[in-house]
Amino acid sequence: MNGELIAVLEYLQREKGLDKETLLQAVEKALLQASKKSVGSATDVRIEIDRKTGDIRAFAKLLVVENVVNKHDEIALPDARRRFPNVQLGESIETEVTPANFGRIAAQTAKQAMLQSIRQAEKTMVFEEFKGRAGDIVSGTVRRFERSDVIVDLGRIEAVMPSRERVPIEEYQPGDRIRAYILTVENAVRGPEIILSRAHPDFVKKLFELEVSEIADKTVEIKGIAREAGYRTKIAVHSRDAKVDPVGACVGLRGMRVKNIVRELSGEKVDIHRWSPNVREFVMEALKPAKVKSLEADEATKTVRVLVEPDQLSLAIGKKGQNARLTAKLTGWRVDIEKAETAELGFEEKVARAIKELSKLPGIDKPTAETLVNCGFHSVEGLLAADVNDLIELLGEEKAKTVQGIVLAAQERLEGGAPAE
Numbered sequence: 001m002n003g004e005l006i007a008v009l010e011y012l013q014r015e016k017g018l019d020k021e022t023l024l025q026a027v028e029k030a031l032l033q034a035s036k037k038s039v040g041s042a043t044d045v046r047i048e049i050d051r052k053t054g055d056i057r058a059f060a061k062l063l064v065v066e067n068v069v070n071k072h073d074e075i076a077l078p079d080a081r082r083r084f085p086n087v088q089l090g091e092s093i094e095t096e097v098t099p100a101n102f103g104r105i106a107a108q109t110a111k112q113a114m115l116q117s118i119r120q121a122e123k124t125m126v127f128e129e130f131k132g133r134a135g136d137i138v139s140g141t142v143r144r145f146e147r148s149d150v151i152v153d154l155g156r157i158e159a160v161m162p163s164r165e166r167v168p169i170e171e172y173q174p175g176d177r178i179r180a181y182i183l184t185v186e187n188a189v190r191g192p193e194i195i196l197s198r199a200h201p202d203f204v205k206k207l208f209e210l211e212v213s214e215i216a217d218k219t220v221e222i223k224g225i226a227r228e229a230g231y232r233t234k235i236a237v238h239s240r241d242a243k244v245d246p247v248g249a250c251v252g253l254r255g256m257r258v259k260n261i262v263r264e265l266s267g268e269k270v271d272i273h274r275w276s277p278n279v280r281e282f283v284m285e286a287l288k289p290a291k292v293k294s295l296e297a298d299e300a301t302k303t304v305r306v307l308v309e310p311d312q313l314s315l316a317i318g319k320k321g322q323n324a325r326l327t328a329k330l331t332g333w334r335v336d337i338e339k340a341e342t343a344e345l346g347f348e349e350k351v352a353r354a355i356k357e358l359s360k361l362p363g364i365d366k367p368t369a370e371t372l373v374n375c376g377f378h379s380v381e382g383l384l385a386a387d388v389n390d391l392i393e394l395l396g397e398e399k400a401k402t403v404q405g406i407v408l409a410a411q412e413r414l415e416g417g418a419p420a421e
Contacts, residue, residue: 006054018121024049026121028048030116032046065089135206137180140159157192160196180198181196198229201233204265211261214249220237221237224330226326232326234326235330236275258270271326273330289315290315291309292306294306303334304333308337313339372394388403388407
């Protein structure tokens, strides 16, 4: 058995990459638990395996006493001096207590414990290999399905891609080779647990890092990414080198770089946008391919009001609001898209519209609105720019309190950006 033990451990080291010394220590620990019946009830026992021959020996530590009370833990002074002539009372000696049939008995008893230790050592080694790889992309083979979760064989371990991390439009079959993003690596009770994702935005980000050398060497930086897995992704890029076009670098010669990524994403649409610290420029860029006519940004509420021509409205909003929604995610601003008027309004129409808008303010009825418009106040901004005393003189002293309320309502309307009641 001794030679077979060494042969088995060397095989495990060679085929599975397990450290031989670690395995030997695990076997020694397992044999120590299994040796209690064979060696006896000594409290301090040590098992030693010869690293070359595989010989197994058991040693017990005994206390040198004058009169032996516990024969498993004590030894009389005369008996001790026959082995160690200079030993004194109160000292401890180590003596071999290996039974004649210990190798066979220990092997039978320790088999399961040894296998358990080896499995644990293998799990620990796999965890050490993967624990620093969260955020990497790995390739694996689809093995089976557990409900709607996909079990992927990574070679030395099986990983799980939960249903929430799957791309809705993708279908997988056992035997398919897939690439996925390592979301988390945890050392669970049953061993290492690796969670994969193909739906996470960072999966696309990592694909760009692998495909675009300028991103890998930090010349081009990914500033933001917004994704609806399986349908569309928007990515914002910025170049630290004025000579390098960030969008062109990501697209690649004849679009080959982005085509490779789109192919990996099963045809998912990928929009690459130039990042800008100016939110107006950034939002206009992110809404492409739609063309923006005008844009107003409210810093206080982080809201952007975008006006587009009627023929650009559906393009700006996107299918089921996707373009506008992803733009908001990418920029971090709320994006309100409205249709701009294309025809120039006549004078009468402009007056009518101004009266209607001012009438929405609390405290302004239609006759008051008509008076204000006829005196040149065509907008809320115009009211705020006027002197309060001038407005009181215009509307009459009896409406002084009303004027104060009108001005306050106008201020709240502009600052809050909310529509008038």
